[in-house]
Amino acid sequence: MDRFDHQKIEKKWQERWGKEKPFRADDASKKEKRYVLDMFPYPSAEGLHVGHPEGYTASDIYSRYLRMKGYEVLHPMGFDAFGLPAENYALKTGTHPSATTQKNIENMRRQIMSLGFSYDWDREVITTDPKYYKWTQWIFVELFKHGLAYEADAPINWCPKDKTGLANEEVINGKCERCGAEVTKKKIKQWLVKITDERYIERLLNDLEKLNWPENVKEMQRHWIGRSEGAEIDFPIHPEQAGMGLLKVFTTRPDTIFGATYMVVAPEHPIVKKALKVVENKKEVEKYVETSIHKSDLDRTDLAKEKTGVEMRGIHVVNPATKKEIPVWVADYVLGSYGTGAIMAVPAHDERDWEFAKKYGLPIKEVVQQAEYRFKTCLIIHGRPSKDHSGEPGFLGEENCHWIPWVKKHLEERGTTVYNPRMPRSWEPDYQEWKKTVEKIDIDEHSVIVGHSAGGAFIVRWLSETKKKIRKLILVSPSKSMNPKKDYVDIIAKFYEFNVDPDLKNRINESVIFTSNDEERHLKSAELYAKELSARTIRLENHGHFISRDMKNNELPELLTEISLSRAFSGEGIAVNSGQFDGLKSSQCITKVIDWLEKEGVGKRSVNYRLRDWLFSRQRYWGEPIPIIHCKNCGHVAVPEKDLPVELPKVKKYQPTGTGQSPLATIAAWVNTTCPKCGGKAKRETNTMPQWAGSNWYFLRYCDPTNSKRLADPKKLEEWLPVNLYIGGAEHAVLHLLYARFIYKFLYDIGAVPEKVGDEPFVKLKNQGLILGEDG
């Protein structure tokens, strides 16, 4: 026996298998049936990549095993050949997509076959075959007839590189899922498929439960569908004579309505156009809307990006809970596509609203208190006076100077324990002595510590040394011996002789430094601490060194907010400042507020979804023509089944126009037709379908690949469906896998998929792991 000659032997058996067809799936077999499905590839010029064989090998091992275990196994393969990859390649090489697609399919089929997989090649489907896409179009017509496909004129995601509209699912982190170009917005006429229809959306969500899929894929679909319960609340817009009616918002936290201090509408909200007639700053609003409408959704909603907005001056709404007038802003951190496109902003309890309110100086009102809040302790360390004042009449001690008593009073009213110890010989501070004073106080990881001036330096030194963990550190104009002046005696110099522990910032949840625009002497120290502690700096106007003389009064509400709210608190807690709802837990409060809103007739219970309708038209050549005819008299008319397929015309010019029109629009002979209803002059729809259209039902066709009467014989579907095991990449979690589930449920509902097989196509799903480069 010679050495194993793999080339010769592989070729021999592949030819034998091709001739003897041992892997043909027999519909009529009496054996128990299994359907093992691979995600079919799109035929690219590069051919197979290493990820393909990995998945195909796994499913092949499994299929061969099942056959030997006595099952009749359907294990097919095909090609998802429409779409941008094929078309872009054709554009690049200057060859017609039909020619390159055919060539690429042949190449890939040869590659796949050379690996010896046990596919039933007699069942191959290719989505670009008119005999196949006749049924892709048929499905669209059915969707249209059932009110699930409609045309709309709306701003859509637009890929400037591929020159086509994109579905939300095709936009990943603001970029085109295919080419990576930054996605912009464009307003054009579009076909949408109503995946959010009430007949489907809850099923798409709830039925995930019954699937044996990787939990992360199910979670991604759940997140994408994004169901949230809450309330719809109406805010009447004033002045009433402007006739703008009500501003409707959706919120998952109606319990925070008392904290709604302003409103935000998305730039694309219809109210903006109406408001332009009455607002005082029309130009400013118009300009803002114009710039933001071209920004991508990601840019607009990214937490890290600075929020912008413009107040619509001259109009306001009334908060139905507080009866107070609150301003209305246009800001692009609210998306037109989420909820109602408008929000009530509750800056105390929403991070984005918080940031926005801070930036534009809008009021922040706390209406939910953290449950553990009352047990929090706050320590305030005063600074170093220039001399000993203790002998002066009426002097209450350094711990009762400046803003300290005011802040203490307000904190105590809220149930916080405040310590403001008098530090020994504060005009000539000795670190060891001060330390003894502080050590008596109960400080833990929930504590907030405020240090003013030298008190700030002391507390940083003490925390550096003791390695204590605290919740928040606030330094008010803190000092460090940067510019020794003549009044610096040795003892003071020694007080400042320390290094900030580089690990201190990791032991503190949050550090904040207050400084003022008119403070120079301690500015450098503030910058130093800010750097060492990675602290956030709040710069106030005209507060000097934060002493009474500089501040002119002793109130410091900004500090109070910082102490009580570390940032926007978006969790659940106890209602405060909320009238009759005070003291209720958030979950109870939500129910009670909704009851109240309904009673008052200003709002109602509501469910909101993140999922949007599925953008179904592409302004490109290489796709299934949408089988709709536009008739002046009859409107949108579906192409009758007998006239399907509407074949893609063979043309020389297929370059995208970039104007938002499909290349098909330029072929007059094809576009102009007659209306199937009235026989009058009519025009064909010129947009094409997205690649997902062909791939969301292909696994049905494998069961009956040559049927010319229907998409597949229900009897055959009954033999094989549902798919027992589906193998492919996790990158399809919210695209193909969600679309395919939706279309399958629809086909099930209209009887195209037999009742017996259930309304979920893929019982079990497995994702192959990525194959990384050689070094991992």
Next chain:
Amino acid sequence: MGPFEDAKPWSMKGIVGVRRFIDKVWKLSASQQASKPAQAAVPALASVNKRTHALVKKISEDILAFKFNTSIAAYMEYVNAATADAEKFSLADFEVFVKLLSPFAPHIAEELWELMGHRESISKEPWPTFDPKMIVEDRVQLVVQINGKVRDQIMVAIDINQAEATRVAVASEKVQKWLDGKQPKKIIYVKGKLLSIVV
């Protein structure tokens, strides 16, 4: 190669390793053909080696769990054992092995199957079964202590006696290092579990 659902680096070494394995299978088949001519009666399943039963169990479980990487390791181990200890493996063992290999390496499996005198595609063969009684562990890990500290673990036959266990243990390099030439004062033996040597 790692588990199916994990990310894994591409490795040319892995490919070379698999190729080498295929060559080994091929060679093993050649020696099988030479030593046991096809006209000799094929031994009944009962004579199938314990290791072969264990392999049937292992591969069947791995396929259902998509743990193909551990299947490959099991095949390799099996082939090494069969190559080293050829007289303990029958043609029946080899037939079972080729069937088990066929979903993973269908071309060579078909070829070997044909060389063994079969006409039909191996894919039409029923999947081999195993006898659970044949998969009893007959070797165990014996813990070796020296002066109360665990110094080694060695694979021994489950029914090994104290004298034999001591002989095997003392031969271990690790144990020798700790004995450091000293003579055992006392030996405690718990059958099939522990051997404790005091020096």
